Amino acid sequence: MNYLSTRASRPSGTGSVPLKRFCEILLEGLAPDGGLYLPESYPQVSAQQLEAWRQLPYADLAFEILSLYIDDIPAPDLRDICRATYTEALFGSPQIAPLKSLGAGMYLLGLSNGPTLAFKDMAMQLLGHLFEYELVRRGEQLNILGATSGDTGSAAEYAMRGKQGVRVFMTSPHGRMSPFQQAQMFSLQDANIHNLAIEGVFDDCQDIVKAVSNDLEFKRAYKIGTVNSINWARLVAQVVYYFAGYFQATRTSTERVSFAVPSGNFGNVCAGHVARMMGLPIERLVVATNENDVLDEFFRTGVYRVRGSTDTFETSSPSRDISTASNFERFVFDLLGRDGARVQQLFGVDLPQKGCFDLSADPRFQEAQRRYGFVSGKSTHAQRLHTIRQTYEQWGLMVDPHTADGLKVAREHLDPQVPMIVLETALPMKFASTIVEALGCSPDRPAAFEGIEALPKRVRLMSADVEQVKQFIVEQCK
Numbered sequence: 001m002n003y004l005s006t007r008a009s010r011p012s013g014t015g016s017v018p019l020k021r022f023c024e025i026l027l028e029g030l031a032p033d034g035g036l037y038l039p040e041s042y043p044q045v046s047a048q049q050l051e052a053w054r055q056l057p058y059a060d061l062a063f064e065i066l067s068l069y070i071d072d073i074p075a076p077d078l079r080d081i082c083r084a085t086y087t088e089a090l091f092g093s094p095q096i097a098p099l100k101s102l103g104a105g106m107y108l109l110g111l112s113n114g115p116t117l118a119f120k121d122m123a124m125q126l127l128g129h130l131f132e133y134e135l136v137r138r139g140e141q142l143n144i145l146g147a148t149s150g151d152t153g154s155a156a157e158y159a160m161r162g163k164q165g166v167r168v169f170m171t172s173p174h175g176r177m178s179p180f181q182q183a184q185m186f187s188l189q190d191a192n193i194h195n196l197a198i199e200g201v202f203d204d205c206q207d208i209v210k211a212v213s214n215d216l217e218f219k220r221a222y223k224i225g226t227v228n229s230i231n232w233a234r235l236v237a238q239v240v241y242y243f244a245g246y247f248q249a250t251r252t253s254t255e256r257v258s259f260a261v262p263s264g265n266f267g268n269v270c271a272g273h274v275a276r277m278m279g280l281p282i283e284r285l286v287v288a289t290n291e292n293d294v295l296d297e298f299f300r301t302g303v304y305r306v307r308g309s310t311d312t313f314e315t316s317s318p319s320r321d322i323s324t325a326s327n328f329e330r331f332v333f334d335l336l337g338r339d340g341a342r343v344q345q346l347f348g349v350d351l352p353q354k355g356c357f358d359l360s361a362d363p364r365f366q367e368a369q370r371r372y373g374f375v376s377g378k379s380t381h382a383q384r385l386h387t388i389r390q391t392y393e394q395w396g397l398m399v400d401p402h403t404a405d406g407l408k409v410a411r412e413h414l415d416p417q418v419p420m421i422v423l424e425t426a427l428p429m430k431f432a433s434t435i436v437e438a439l440g441c442s443p444d445r446p447a448a449f450e451g452i453e454a455l456p457k458r459v460r461l462m463s464a465d466v467e468q469v470k471q472f473i474v475e476q477c478k
């Protein structure tokens with residue numbers, strides 16, 4: 001399988017970016033032309049193949065799907081990696097992603113039982129093993145530099161802790177994460193994990209990461225890498241649970257299902273798009289946003305308009321407080337018939353210059369729903385609280401604020417003939433204050449997390465200064 005950039009001019013491979021193999025793009029972020037990597041074509045899965053996969057344990061299903069996209073890791077090694085990643089010990093159940101029926105045709109796919117209690121573990125844990133495998137094979141060391149307001153950073157640290165060839169430098173805004181999130185990250189004592197609490201806000205952390213990455217000489221000398229959601233390996237790992245959810249909700253592989261996905265950077269739901277393109281019988285992909293509704297606006301109107309920092313809201317589903325959906329370019333590439341030159345014009349020229357583009361007059365925009373199954377909706381703070389309450393009263397189930405948005409929008413698109421699978425993206429315990437606001441009581445905390453706020457913390461406090469961060473990295477690399 002070869003990979004191309006969403007901005008490569010046709011015919012593929014002859015443009016500015018040559019075709020690459022999986023392990024080449026594994027450790028890269030954006031393609032050199034600023035585009036995102038996608039496979040040259042989507043492998044097709046037949047109904048017979050689906051039937052054969054139906055009974056597989058999650059790790060073996062992951063191996064089958066990943067091996068369609070990865071041909072530069074020997075099969076036995078890839079199988080070992082999948083089996084080392086998706087264990088009952090780590091994900092809390094033999095199904096790994098267990099499906100719960102809520103009644104009335106609605107289901108909840110449990111993706112938040114990994115070590116950091118959010119769905120990002122599903123992909124990040126695999127990434128940790130893949131990075132270690134490839135870095136050991138190359139005899140290289142990678143320094144991952146990131147910025148987090150909570151979920152991504154903790155998932156990355158728990159995936160990379162103790163892994164050979166990898167160090168993690170994770171910046172976060174000092175004093176702004178919840179005490180639980182701070183405890184999760186800062187209590188890690190692994191020598192290869194470094195927490196940098198920056199005196200500033202999340203944007204200051206992101207600016208530092210950008211400044212370091214833009215210093216190409218430093219980046220090369222200290223092998224700076226990232227693990228953000230545009231990484232193709234993360235996306236393909238997420239494809240697996242769409243299949244696993246489908247198999248649990250159906251009895252034969254001709255039935256259709258829909259998925260509702262709380263979306264921010266469009267990574268999670270883009271994996272659903274890939275699963276659908278492979279032939280998984282998906283009727284609708286329901287994109288649920290919060291008040292930061294860049295994506296809902298696009299699917300309703302055809303206009304994609306990135307937000308400035310003043311109209312990017314801080315909400316009670318904070319893991320989706322985005323101004324631009326970084327994975328969206330992948331879908332637009334498919335929607336426009338894989339026209340890299342057009343994508344380059346939209347994302348490389350129009351967006352930076354005008355902050356928006358408009359596909360409403362393009363007949364292919366209509367296909368977003370008809371041909372690709374996409375519909376959307378949004379949820380506000382009051383609606384979020386209402387859904388949390390209603391879900392608790394109706395089903396005795398506590399859901400986190402992000403999952404609540406998924407449930408709310410899923411209901412609006414419910415078709416009684418088609419099972420609707422809502423992706424659970426985090427456990428309520430991570431967002432306790434909103435649960436208290438909605439229900440007047442705190443979410444239960446599993447025994448393993450009792451008292452973690454009291455554990456010794458390993459964190460370095462720094463001012464929002466690029467040079468200090470660079471200096472710290474240099475010292476650790478000695």
Ligand SMILES: *Cc1c(COP(=O)(O)O)cnc(C)c1O
Binds near residue numbers: 119265320426
């Ligand atoms: C990251 C995250 C999201 C957004 O997922 P995308 O892949 O960026 O669309 C939603 N909910 C939670 C809890 C998250 O951590």
